Amino acid sequence: MRFELTKEFIAELRQKIVAEDRLWIQEQVLELHYAEVAEILDKLTNDEAKFIYFMVDEDTQADILMELEEEVRDRFLASLSSKEMADQLENLDSDDAADILGDLPDEKIQEVISQMEDDEAAEDIVDLLNYDDDTAGGLMQKEFFQANVEWPVNRAIIELRKQAEDVEKVYNIFVVDDDDHLLGVLSLKRLLFANARTKIENIYQSKKIISVKASDSAELVSKVMEKYDLVSVPVVDYQNKLVGRITLDDVVDYIKEEADKDFQMATGISDKVDSDAAIWKVGFSRLPWLIIAMFGGTIGAKVISNFEASITAIPAMAFFIPLITAMGGNVGVQSSAIVVQSLARGDKDLGRILPKLIREGSVGLMNGLILSSLVFLVATVFVDVHLGVVVSLSLFTVILFAAIFGTLFPMILNRYKIDPALAIGPFVTTLNDVIGIFIYFSIGLLLM
Amino acid sequence: MRFELTKEFIAELRQKIVAEDRLWIQEQVLELHYAEVAEILDKLTNDEAKFIYFMVDEDTQADILMELEEEVRDRFLASLSSKEMADQLENLDSDDAADILGDLPDEKIQEVISQMEDDEAAEDIVDLLNYDDDTAGGLMQKEFFQANVEWPVNRAIIELRKQAEDVEKVYNIFVVDDDDHLLGVLSLKRLLFANARTKIENIYQSKKIISVKASDSAELVSKVMEKYDLVSVPVVDYQNKLVGRITLDDVVDYIKEEADKDFQMATGISDKVDSDAAIWKVGFSRLPWLIIAMFGGTIGAKVISNFEASITAIPAMAFFIPLITAMGGNVGVQSSAIVVQSLARGDKDLGRILPKLIREGSVGLMNGLILSSLVFLVATVFVDVHLGVVVSLSLFTVILFAAIFGTLFPMILNRYKIDPALAIGPFVTTLNDVIGIFIYFSIGLLLM
Numbered sequence: 001m002r003f004e005l006t007k008e009f010i011a012e013l014r015q016k017i018v019a020e021d022r023l024w025i026q027e028q029v030l031e032l033h034y035a036e037v038a039e040i041l042d043k044l045t046n047d048e049a050k051f052i053y054f055m056v057d058e059d060t061q062a063d064i065l066m067e068l069e070e071e072v073r074d075r076f077l078a079s080l081s082s083k084e085m086a087d088q089l090e091n092l093d094s095d096d097a098a099d100i101l102g103d104l105p106d107e108k109i110q111e112v113i114s115q116m117e118d119d120e121a122a123e124d125i126v127d128l129l130n131y132d133d134d135t136a137g138g139l140m141q142k143e144f145f146q147a148n149v150e151w152p153v154n155r156a157i158i159e160l161r162k163q164a165e166d167v168e169k170v171y172n173i174f175v176v177d178d179d180d181h182l183l184g185v186l187s188l189k190r191l192l193f194a195n196a197r198t199k200i201e202n203i204y205q206s207k208k209i210i211s212v213k214a215s216d217s218a219e220l221v222s223k224v225m226e227k228y229d230l231v232s233v234p235v236v237d238y239q240n241k242l243v244g245r246i247t248l249d250d251v252v253d254y255i256k257e258e259a260d261k262d263f264q265m266a267t268g269i270s271d272k273v274d275s276d277a278a279i280w281k282v283g284f285s286r287l288p289w290l291i292i293a294m295f296g297g298t299i300g301a302k303v304i305s306n307f308e309a310s311i312t313a314i315p316a317m318a319f320f321i322p323l324i325t326a327m328g329g330n331v332g333v334q335s336s337a338i339v340v341q342s343l344a345r346g347d348k349d350l351g352r353i354l355p356k357l358i359r360e361g362s363v364g365l366m367n368g369l370i371l372s373s374l375v376f377l378v379a380t381v382f383v384d385v386h387l388g389v390v391v392s393l394s395l396f397t398v399i400l401f402a403a404i405f406g407t408l409f410p411m412i413l414n415r416y417k418i419d420p421a422l423a424i425g426p427f428v429t430t431l432n433d434v435i436g437i438f439i440y441f442s443i444g445l446l447l448m
Numbered sequence: 449m450r451f452e453l454t455k456e457f458i459a460e461l462r463q464k465i466v467a468e469d470r471l472w473i474q475e476q477v478l479e480l481h482y483a484e485v486a487e488i489l490d491k492l493t494n495d496e497a498k499f500i501y502f503m504v505d506e507d508t509q510a511d512i513l514m515e516l517e518e519e520v521r522d523r524f525l526a527s528l529s530s531k532e533m534a535d536q537l538e539n540l541d542s543d544d545a546a547d548i549l550g551d552l553p554d555e556k557i558q559e560v561i562s563q564m565e566d567d568e569a570a571e572d573i574v575d576l577l578n579y580d581d582d583t584a585g586g587l588m589q590k591e592f593f594q595a596n597v598e599w600p601v602n603r604a605i606i607e608l609r610k611q612a613e614d615v616e617k618v619y620n621i622f623v624v625d626d627d628d629h630l631l632g633v634l635s636l637k638r639l640l641f642a643n644a645r646t647k648i649e650n651i652y653q654s655k656k657i658i659s660v661k662a663s664d665s666a667e668l669v670s671k672v673m674e675k676y677d678l679v680s681v682p683v684v685d686y687q688n689k690l691v692g693r694i695t696l697d698d699v700v701d702y703i704k705e706e707a708d709k710d711f712q713m714a715t716g717i718s719d720k721v722d723s724d725a726a727i728w729k730v731g732f733s734r735l736p737w738l739i740i741a742m743f744g745g746t747i748g749a750k751v752i753s754n755f756e757a758s759i760t761a762i763p764a765m766a767f768f769i770p771l772i773t774a775m776g777g778n779v780g781v782q783s784s785a786i787v788v789q790s791l792a793r794g795d796k797d798l799g800r801i802l803p804k805l806i807r808e809g810s811v812g813l814m815n816g817l818i819l820s821s822l823v824f825l826v827a828t829v830f831v832d833v834h835l836g837v838v839v840s841l842s843l844f845t846v847i848l849f850a851a852i853f854g855t856l857f858p859m860i861l862n863r864y865k866i867d868p869a870l871a872i873g874p875f876v877t878t879l880n881d882v883i884g885i886f887i888y889f890s891i892g893l894l895l896m
Contacts, residue, residue: 031655031656032656033656033658033676035675035676035677067677157640157641160640160641161641164637164641167637169679170635170636170637171619171679187618188618188636188637188640189612189615189618189636191640192605192608192636192639192640193605193608193609193612207479208479208480208481210481226700227483228481228483229483229515229697231617231619231679231696231697248679248696248697248700249677249679249696252674252696252700252703255700255703255704256703256707259704259707259708259711260707260789262711263707263710263711263714263785263789264785264789266711266714266715267714267781267782267784267785267872268778268781268782268785269782269785269786269789279807279810279811279814280814282807282811283811283814283815286782286811286815287815287818287819289778289782290775290778290779290815290819291819291822293774293775293777293778294771294774294775294819294822294823296770296774297768297770297771297772297774297775298771298823298826300767300770300771300774301767301768301770301771301826301827301830302767302830304766304767304769304770305764305767305830305831308763308764311759311763311766312760312763315756315759315760315763315766316753316756317766318752318759318763318765318766318769319748319749319750319752319753320745320749321752321766321769321770322744322745322748322749322752322769322770322773322881322882322885323742323745323746323748323749324745325770325773325774326741326742326744326745326748326773326874326877326878326881327738327741327742327745329741329777329877330716330737330738330741330874331738333715333716334715334716334717334734334737334738336715337711337712337715337716337717338717341708341711341712341717359727359730362727363727363730363731363734366727366728366731367731367734367735367738370735371735371738371739371742374739374742375742375746378746378749379749382749382750382753383753424715426774426778429774429777430774433770433774434770437770
């Protein structure tokens with residue numbers, strides 16, 4: 001039932017475009033859902049995509065445009081004149097139009113806006129451009145249903161019908177007074193079932209209304225919508241005047257981006273580099289992480305070189321270097337990840353550092369005891385009981401240290417407003433490596 | 449404007465509960481949003497929570513129940529008799545009721561269901577219990593609006609009003625024929641603005657309708673809803689009969705869980721263990737990862753011990769062990785993470801393994817060249833040019849190998865239906881460590 005895009009289909013389509021076979025394209029492409037059309041256009045050249053794009057009606061154009069891959073969309077829009085781009089942006093929801101426009105140079109923005117014919121749309125977009133991307137204002141759109149609290153149901157329906165042209169998806173109607181102050185919310189369901197002459201004020205919900213301020217952070221918005229199970233939330237200014245609406249689908253994108261960010265931090269990759277980008281770009285984006293690790297490795301080498309005499313005396317000391325570093329790294333990452341995850345979930349109890357430290361320290365103590373007992377057996381069988389004692393004692397110390405350091409470090413980063421997820425990357429691992437090696441050889445020097 | 453929960457508030461509330469001060473509770477607690485009431489109940493004992501819970505009306509009870517932390521909810525429900533639990537479940541949306549019931553032992557399920565008074569609700573729940581948690585059937589609810597294609601608008605409104613009692617949130621009306629086959633979708637907005645005598649068949653949308661099958665995977669559902677920008681999707685059986693509805697908020701939870709899973713795999717922690725759980729539980733949940741790392745470390749020790757003669761001859765060989773292992777680990781994780789991320793995003797082009805391998809191999813080649821040049825300088829200055837050559841040549845080989853292995857490994861896991869995210873954990877790092885050490889000492893033995 002669902003469309004599956006194949007290479008053969010694209011090849012055939014390309015021929016039909018060359019032949020300008022509009023009938024075939026109409027039947028085989030334009031009958032598809034706009035998300036599928038966008039998927040097809042992603043695979044075509046700019047000129048091919050244009051040919052198809054300008055065959056569809058304006059509303060569908062807007063839908064397709066927003067479904068294109070960002071790179072393809074940017075390329076596509078860049079090939080339009082300012083006038084053509086203005087026409088395209090007028091069709092979009094104001095938040096989408098502002099997002100696209102915001103990425104352009106200032107001059108181009110001015111030029112495109114001056115070419116817009118719909119003054120109201122232009123005004124909305126200019127207004128939205130003033131907000132930071134990471135705020136409620138940056139997420140909201142200007143299209144929503146609003147009804148005056150004094151209206152009867154039948155008048156509301158007439159007024160809403162006028163607004164309906166601009167508002168694609170409706171979840172709720174925002175109820176306001178004469179000065180646009182937000183008073184409450186009315187579900188479409190309630191409106192549908194209400195008597196024509198009932199006044200809005202008798203059926204709308206005015207208590208426990210959740211709204212966000214335009215200056216609130218996007219993070220707060222996503223938390224509020226999640227906590228209160230909202231599909232759309234009204235946005236107000238400082239005087240509680242209704243200025244916009246944020247819908248769940250916009251926030252879903254935000255949630256996914258945030259989760260991706262943590263994953264990328266933990267694995268040392270960058271999302272900003274497209275997976276199709278030039279190889280040197282991809283390589284460069286990953287180099288910083290590797291250089292940190294190499295810098296750590298160099299310091300590690302320096303530390304070990306200070307213990308050269310020990311290695312010469314007991315070469316077996318070198319056997320367990322990778323074990324010590326690997327364990328320290330893994331334990332540190334586990335502890336940091338717990339802190340990063342609870343911070344990402346909005347846990348504020350982190351103010352009390354001590355209990356967390358004691359907890360993670362206890363876990364480290366327990367796992368340190370288990371693992372160092374195991375390694376004692378391994379090292380004793382491998383080499384001798386002396387090395388067994390050194391390796392197990394070192395491992396225990398390293399695990400305990402890594403657990404405490406791994407907990408503390410992201411907390412400190414967070415306090416200084418640095419993304420705590422930074423702590424899960426090579427940074428903590430590298431530091432743990434160096435300190436682990438130092439502990440290992442120090443204990444070795446002391447005991448042997 | 450938004451409620452902030454404080455310790456002082458909880459302390460005061462506890463006193464009021466003891467004093468049975470219902471008026472205070474009514475004003476201070478029950479006037480709050482249900483999500484906030486749930487937040488408060490999370491902090492109370494079972495008996496305290498019950499006292500407040502049974503002060504509110506049934507609909508709000510259901511809302512509060514679903515907002516409680518899972519642990520608190522389970523504890524709360526466990527303290528109810530089968531009859532009381534049946535009453536509570538009848539208030540819930542069918543998907544939520546089935547989720548809760550599904551976690552109980554079979555006997556208890558039977559008992560609770562037999563105590564339900566609303567036969568239709570009981571039947572819906574029993575039906576939903578048949579579906580796997582990870583399928584569309586497991587996500588869907590039985591409450592939705594449906595209208596017969598033959599009805600005129602005014603009859604539809606009357607019929608929908610009857611259905612409205614059960615359906616909390618309405619996004620769309622599903623349009624069916626006499627045999628409940630799904631024909632299309634009608635937005636509430638269109639219904640609202642339609643003429644009373646217009647037939648549904650003249651205003652509903654029958655083309656490009658997206659639905660999912662009850663047996664489709666939850667992953668597919670989340671991808672479909674995202675791709676087609678849906679807030680709700682109809683669920684059909686094999687005969688295209690309408691059986692349920694899935695809403696975006698249910699899928700958002702799923703999306704978040706999936707993102708968390710990858711993060712946890714990459715960092716070796718487990719979400720299944722509550723952050724408040726006993727320390728030995730937390731410790732145990734992290735041990736498997738550490739034991740893998742330790743096993744790897746032990747093999748590493750064995751490998752190095754085979755080169756004991758080299759270390760005795762040139763102790764400086766040991767200096768660069770941590771550098772080699774750290775670099776191999778980081779490069780491997782980067783390559784694996786890219787593959788895992790594109791798999792999570794539903795990229796199917798991974799079938800063609802070769803181009804990906806060439807890409808990642810080229811990135812490895814480039815970064816390997818840059819980093820091994822750097823390390824050549826370091827090792828030459830530190831020790832001598834001989835070691836410089838050995839370390840840089842080894843590092844280059846290790847990086848290239850890690851890039852290719854890190855790309856290949858998650859692809860292979862995925863082909864055998866194993867979660868590819870497993871590859872980012874200690875597993876790949878550990879394997880890279882061992883192989884890296886082997887390469888390093890082999891090259892050392894050959895050249896020195």
